[in-house]
Amino acid sequence: MKILCIADEENKGLWDHFKKEKLEGIDLILSAGDLNPDYLQFLVTMGKAPVLYVHGNHDESYSFKPPLGCECIEDKVYDFKGLRILGLGGAPWYKPGKFMFTEEEMRKRVQKVKKDIFLKNGFDILLTHAPIRGYGDMDDPAHRGFLAFEELVQKYRPKYMVHGHVHANYGSAFKRELVHSAGTKIVNAYDKAILELEEQEYPKEGKTGSFLYDLYKQVTAKKEQRRFHD
Incomplete structure (x- = not known):
């Protein structure tokens, strides 16, 4: 599966100077x-690929002008053909804002989403705006990461984490890729980055190992097949 990851700055080649072939092969x-x-x-x-998103700290306009045709995956685990993606947007609080959170507020969000993580037997990608504290973040209040993400990654050990918030023009602070001590590959999606996943890196659809969720997916798939044939 080929995934286009984007954040923080619109890529001119994908917008101002767009050519359709630039999205070919993107799933x-x-x-x-x-x-x-x-x-x-x-x-x-x-393009032909769905767009899933979380909010950055400057995305308050989404409240009255959301991106039509795109799916917000805040505070849930989204299943895309078996690939499980957990969305937790926003940034650490440094001034009032809808998508600014204290460490305690983010911990509460993580706690609430654990039911969905349990139901789907984990997740494969953590999609956030802010980084993990100590992995690709900065020391200033506006660009530090969340400690809550550290605990989340240590416990569930997803294959990948995708974030933004720290821009390439911040000099040596910008790291396109890092590897967490838990083995998670961390990708900064500033501008654009490509992830290519092998089939064995995530479950097949309906094969997460969670009895209830897999049963639900199988029943839903059978209903869809019957509706298609009818």
Whole structure:
């Protein structure tokens, strides 16, 4: 599976100078926040891949102008053909804002989503706006990461984490890729980055190992097949 990851700055080659072949072969687009909603809407319209997104700290306009045709996956585990993606957007609080959270507030969000993690027997990608504290973040209050993500990654050990918030023009602070001590590959999606996943890196659809969820997926698939044939 080929995934286009985007965050923080609209890529000119995918918008101002767009050519359709630039999205060929892309199966899924993940937005880690702080992007013009028109940009996400453009990508989902011009390409064949769905767009999943979380909010950045500057995405308050999404409240009255969400990117049409795109799916917000905040505070849940989204199943895309077996690939399980957990969305937790926003940034650490440094000033008032809808998508700004204290460490305690983010811990509460993580706690609430654990039911969905349990139901789907884990997750394969953690999609956030802010980084993990100590992995690709900065020391200033505006660009530090969340300690709550550290605990989440240590416990569930997803294959990948995709985030934004720290830009390439911040010099040596910007790291495109890092590997967490838990083995999770961390990707900064600033501008754009490509993830290519092998089939064995995530479960087949309906094969998560969670009895209830897999049964639900199998029943739903059979209903869809019957409806298609009818």
